[in-house]
Amino acid sequence: MEIRKKYFADERNDDLKEIGQSRQRSDALGHVKGITPFYADRAIPGLLHIRMVRSPHHHARILGIDASRAERHPGVRRVITARDVPHNVYTVLSLINIGPEDEPVLAFDKVRWQGEPIVCIVADSERAAYEAAQLVQIAYEELPAVFDVEEALKPGAPLVNEYHGQNYYRYDSGESRKVILGDVEKGFAEADFILEQRYQASPIEQAPTETTGCVVVPDQNNRFTCYTGTQAVFFTLDNSSVILQVPGQQLHFVGGTAGGGFGGKVDCTTEPIAILASMLTGRPVSYIYNRYEEMQISSPRAAERIYLKDGVMKDGRIVARQVRCYVDSGAYSRHTPYGTQKAAAHFPGPYTIPNVRIDCYCVYTNRTPSSAMRGFGVTIGDFALEVQMDKLARLIGMDPLEFRFVNAYRDGDMKAHHQPTEGAALIECMQEAAEWADWPVDPRCMAMSSREPRRQP
Amino acid sequence: MAKIPLHFILNGEERAEFVDSGATLLRLLRDKTGDLTAKSGCLQGTCGTCTVLVDGAPRLSCITLAEDCDGADVETVAGLAAHGQLHPLQHAVMEHFAAQCGFCTPGMLMAAKALFLTNPRPSREDVVEALSGNICRCTGYEPIIQAVLSAAQVMSASGPGAA
Ligand code: FES
Ligand code: FES
Numbered sequence: 215m216e217i218r219k220k221y222f223a224d225e226r227n228d229d230l231k232e233i234g235q236s237r238q239r240s241d242a243l244g245h246v247k248g249i250t251p252f253y254a255d256r257a258i259p260g261l262l263h264i265r266m267v268r269s270p271h272h273h274a275r276i277l278g279i280d281a282s283r284a285e286r287h288p289g290v291r292r293v294i295t296a297r298d299v300p301h302n303v304y305t306v307l308s309l310i311n312i313g314p315e316d317e318p319v320l321a322f323d324k325v326r327w328q329g330e331p332i333v334c335i336v337a338d339s340e341r342a343a344y345e346a347a348q349l350v351q352i353a354y355e356e357l358p359a360v361f362d363v364e365e366a367l368k369p370g371a372p373l374v375n376e377y378h379g380q381n382y383y384r385y386d387s388g389e390s391r392k393v394i395l396g397d398v399e400k401g402f403a404e405a406d407f408i409l410e411q412r413y414q415a416s417p418i419e420q421a422p423t424e425t426t427g428c429v430v431v432p433d434q435n436n437r438f439t440c441y442t443g444t445q446a447v448f449f450t451l452d453n454s455s456v457i458l459q460v461p462g463q464q465l466h467f468v469g470g471t472a473g474g475g476f477g478g479k480v481d482c483t484t485e486p487i488a489i490l491a492s493m494l495t496g497r498p499v500s501y502i503y504n505r506y507e508e509m510q511i512s513s514p515r516a517a518e519r520i521y522l523k524d525g526v527m528k529d530g531r532i533v534a535r536q537v538r539c540y541v542d543s544g545a546y547s548r549h550t551p552y553g554t555q556k557a558a559a560h561f562p563g564p565y566t567i568p569n570v571r572i573d574c575y576c577v578y579t580n581r582t583p584s585s586a587m588r589g590f591g592v593t594i595g596d597f598a599l600e601v602q603m604d605k606l607a608r609l610i611g612m613d614p615l616e617f618r619f620v621n622a623y624r625d626g627d628m629k630a631h632h633q634p635t636e637g638a639a640l641i642e643c644m645q646e647a648a649e650w651a652d653w654p655v656d657p658r659c660m661a662m663s664s665r666e667p668r669r670q671p
Numbered sequence: 672m673a674k675i676p677l678h679f680i681l682n683g684e685e686r687a688e689f690v691d692s693g694a695t696l697l698r699l700l701r702d703k704t705g706d707l708t709a710k711s712g713c714l715q716g717t718c719g720t721c722t723v724l725v726d727g728a729p730r731l732s733c734i735t736l737a738e739d740c741d742g743a744d745v746e747t748v749a750g751l752a753a754h755g756q757l758h759p760l761q762h763a764v765m766e767h768f769a770a771q772c773g774f775c776t777p778g779m780l781m782a783a784k785a786l787f788l789t790n791p792r793p794s795r796e797d798v799v800e801a802l803s804g805n806i807c808r809c810t811g812y813e814p815i816i817q818a819v820l821s822a823a824q825v826m827s828a829s830g831p832g833a834a
Contacts, residue, residue: 238765245773246761248708248748252774255707423712423774423808473710473774474808505713514788 221642229347241471242555253429253441254472254502261429262291264491264501265343267333267350268511269325272580273359273372276323276352281333283349289342291495293350294334296322299490300459304379305547306482309452310386316377317546317583319457319486323597325354326374326545327582329511336491336499359580363519363540366579374578383543383551383576391558395630398525401534401569405525407609412521413598417514417542420587424473426512428484430492438489439466445475448569450482458493459485464487478512481548513585516550517542518557520598526606530620534569535562539595543576544583549590551576556591562630563599564640565621566668570630597647619659626667638664675738681706682750690737697721700747708748708777712806719805720726721787722778723747729785731804735759750775751784759829760784763822764815769795771809777782783819797822 217234244250271574281293296302296318304313333350338344358372366369366381374381385391402408428442444450447469455462472479488501490612503512525534539557542551554576561572589596607617622640627637643666648655674689681704686727688703700706700723710762711721716734723732724746751758760783764770779802786793786801793801798819800807807815 239768239770241773242765242768242770245770245776246748246757246764246780247752248777248780250773252710254711257702257705257707421808423718423772423806424710425712472772473712474772474806505715505717 218646221639221646222491225380237443238489250471251470252471253443254424254500255429256429256441257499258429258431258500262296262336262338262491262495262497262499263340264488264499265335265337265340265347267347267352268270268330269321269328269330269332269354271325271354271356271363272318272328273357274325274354275357276325276332277355278305278320278353279333280351281349281352284333284335284346286348287337287342289338290335290346291338291497292336292337292491293346294320294487294494295489297321298494299487301456301457304453304457305316306449306453306454307478307547307552308548309449312547312551314377316375317548319482324357324376327580329507329582330545331487334491336495354503356468361581363517363542363575363577363579364593366615367540367575368579372580374580378578382443383547383578385551385555392574393558393561393570393630394633395567396534396569398534398536398569398571402525402536403522404527405533406523406528406605408523409602409606409609410521410523411598411602411605412519413592413594413601414520415518415597417517417582417584418587419509419512420474420476420478421509422472422474422476422478425508426479426484427500428488428497429500430485430488431498432492432496433466437464437466438492440466440485442467442485443470443475444469444470444479444482444485445472445477446480446482447580448487449480454486454489457482458490462573477515477587477590478508480586481513482607483512485641491641504643510582513548515587515590515593516544516553516584517581520592520595522598522602522604524606526610528610530607530610530612530617531566532567532621535567536570537561537572537574539572539574541574541576541591542581542584543578544581545578548581548582548583548585550584553586553591554585557595559631560592560595561599563596563603563628564638565618566623566627566635567621567630572630576607584593613655615644616659619644619655619662622662622664624664624666624668628647640664677737677741679742680744682746687742692738694724694737695733696723696730696735696737696740696798697747699737700732700745706747706749710774710777712774717826718778719782720775720776720778722781722805724781724785727783727785727788729804746781746784748780751780758784759822759825760787760819763818763825767818769810769814769818775805775807775809779815781821783822786827787823788821791823793823794821798823804822
């Protein structure tokens with residue numbers, strides 16, 4: 215690794231001790247010896263196993279649940295339904311005052327996505343749990359479902375989640391998260407060219423090699439140890455405490471070792487129910503997603519539909535940018551109201567644009583609830599923005615890298631969020647990248663600096 | 672359910688266990704022998720995290736019947752470091768940052784070891800081919816390929832039979 219001295223040299227002492235050094239990972243030795251303790255890597259005698267009965271429908275009313283045959287199946291220790299869960303309807307971000315609570319641990323009146331858990335079987339063996347799960351009879355009345363974010367917002371669309379009362383998350387700013395600077399309509403009127411494009415991304419599964427899950431061991435004194443692959447140990451402990459209505463000190467979480475997560479292990483979907491099963495049986499319990507569940511049940515990165523409209527001048531300046539972004543939360547909130555907020559904050563990209571209007575909607579549909587994944591709320595928006603930047607450059611016949619130099623934000627520029635830019639280094643990064651990529655740009659670009667205010671035309 | 676008696680060698684040690692008919696080698700290793708190094712990433716033969724050696728050949732232990740391993744010589748990562756000395760593959764994985772979360776690492780190591788048994792001087796293509804049944808979601812594979820190639824070099828420099 216090499217640290218370039220030519221940029222911002224006067225801002226540093228160059229007395230870095232760790233940066234620039236290669237250091238061994240603290241867990242590397244355990245990894246190569248195969249002794250790193252993942253949550254399932256403990257020999258626990260008498261372990262019980264959980265299997266969930268899940269909704270085969272995207273949207274349906276539950277008319278009745280008959281688990282009597284499952285209860286009588288050999289090896290079954292306990293069948294858990296919604297009424298056994300002390301605080302059944304929750305939402306993970308209630309810990310940071312995002313509400314309303316909108317998701318049942320176990321569904322009871324309605325199912326809102328295919329795969330939603332309804333009945334939890336706790337049995338001596340995985341096999342007994344699988345077999346008993348087949349014996350649960352659930353009567354449904356199917357309801358019309360909605361799978362498209364814009365369809366979901368139309369009047370008359372089926373209502374997905376009654377806890378919200380409408381198919382979008384209501385922010386304090388209204389039906390969308392908004393960022394507004396200047397006047398986009400005025401900007402479009404001045405522009406030499408206007409380009410409007412639609413970008414659509416699919417949901418993306420994180421697919422860690424270790425599937426989501428946990429193993430719970432009852433301690434003495436009514437305390438429960440939860441070995442978990444979660445990426446959010448304390449957050450999951452607190453949510454479990456809310457759902458189970460027990461004080462946090464009764465829960466002992468052991469985590470911090472995840473066999474890959476990438477955002478897919480932050481949703482507290484296995485721990486509360488496994489702890490409850492342990493409380494109800496007095497036995498150690500494991501709840502481990504199989505690979506099918508990891509791919510189909512665990513929350514993916516949210517799909518997004520993005521409309522970008524830009525007004526651009528012949529000299530390369532973007533004078534107006536309008537963004538409408540619909541983020542598919544699936545049937546419940548999980549982390550998507552937050553991801554949608556991040557999306558709004560991230561547009562319009564690292565560019566200085568005088569007129570900006572951003573509306574990001576967190577939309578409920580009958581699809582698998584979405585949540586976190588590496589840079590959620592940002593990554594897909596970046597893809598759309600940068601594809602749009604290339605298209606705009608082509609439209610005005612300018613080199614795509616030079617086009618970004620012209621628009622790159624600099625110290626002191628007013629950002630769309632009404633905060634002046636500080637510590638910008640985009641121009642310098644692009645200068646370095648241009649050299650490395652052997653992509654010559656106009657000397658005017660190579661002479662630019664993030665610290666010099668842009669020339670006003 | 673019928674219990675089946677099994678004799679086999681695990682990392683050089685003789686073992687005897689009773690297993691249920693239909694139980695997998697992965698369950699035998701993890702539940703009966705206490706060797707937790709082989710991982711269960713999919714339990715359907717698609718990810719390679721459960722790879723072990725059976726009589727020197729790489730096997731997906733999640734879809735290998737335990738009862739078929741009677742009399743077999745089974746090797747896992749637990750047996751890779753000999754006399755407290757890390758195997759060159761283990762050194763190389765550390766040096767090349769080829770393990771991030773570490774969940775695929777035991778399977779990768781065993782797949783690479785199997786390659787060395789038949790092909791001590793593999794080309795890059797040979798390494799890619801040998802690891803192609805093992806999924807890694809963290810590293811992007813390149814550090815793993817580099818680690819295996821560099822271990823092969825170290826081992827051929829220290830003479831035949833080093834594997
Ligand atoms: S667990 Fe055996 S191949 Fe995935
Ligand atoms: S290091 Fe995480 S899957 Fe390979």
